[in-house]
Amino acid sequence: MEKLRSDCPISCSLDIFGDKWSLLIIRDIMLRGKLSYSEFLESEEKIATNILVSRLKALEAANILLKQVSPANKSKFIYSLTEKGIDLLPIIIEMMDWGAKYNANCPRREVGKKIQKDKAGVIREYYKKLRKTTT
Amino acid sequence: MEKLRSDCPISCSLDIFGDKWSLLIIRDIMLRGKLSYSEFLESEEKIATNILVSRLKALEAANILLKQVSPANKSKFIYSLTEKGIDLLPIIIEMMDWGAKYNANCPRREVGKKIQKDKAGVIREYYKKLRKTTT
């Protein structure tokens, strides 16, 4: 593990995912059902391969992601969220809400609109879904 | 303004505060009542002066912070949160909760414990406090 800058929980969180890419990978898994390296590469933000690899390794090392051989295709890996990763859900949802609220370029789609009406409900719903899927 | 990587609200949020420092400045203002450049410099994470200046400028440009001459000391500036900045509160609180939950090195202090019991209440309480203070 790396050095912590302080024992402030916000600082500790940022030590792990305080960059422009880590939470986008989490988003892809959490909200878009993506599972594999090649699916992450396809996202519209166009992450570079070296950065993707380094983030996947860091998130796995932080026990946020679990990397396993795909049962369907043994030459493929699938990444899934651990409990610790699933617990990032409220942060993701809050960032989604804030980003949509203050950015005219970010139209609210289905989830975004549901969040406006019943944020807690959306979080509960996704928690349920994510915990079903995970080992 | 800079280029957006996509129109995803999470990505747009990360374009603004997706780094290791911006949210720590927000934290200092939001939860610790800090107001000025020199107070931010004192925080335990020891931000460098050039980075502090660049973040303050970026956050001001993003309309998250407001920079004003201090009424008490006219050679001093004070930074305050705009409505947009105040709305980062839920993200900060969620990151605080997650960081404390998964980091043994981060003891929960008063706020951290309150969050465990009544997160929504803590958010409401801080919203009230912050909106009072702000112009």
Added chain:
DNA sequence: TATCTTTACTTGCAAAATGCAATAACAAAG
């Protein structure tokens, strides 16, 4: 069994951001 495809990753290099130390600008106070 050779070669093609898919999937995951590595490498090299330029550009940008960060970290650190020193110094500057400038208003207010004495």
Added chain:
DNA sequence: CTTTGTTATTGCATTTTGCAAGTAAAGATA
């Protein structure tokens, strides 16, 4: 007009990011 407090800049080494190309290995195809 010198000192103090506050904010900001500069220079330089290190680290991270961005981009393009190449490598590796397991299956699938012929």
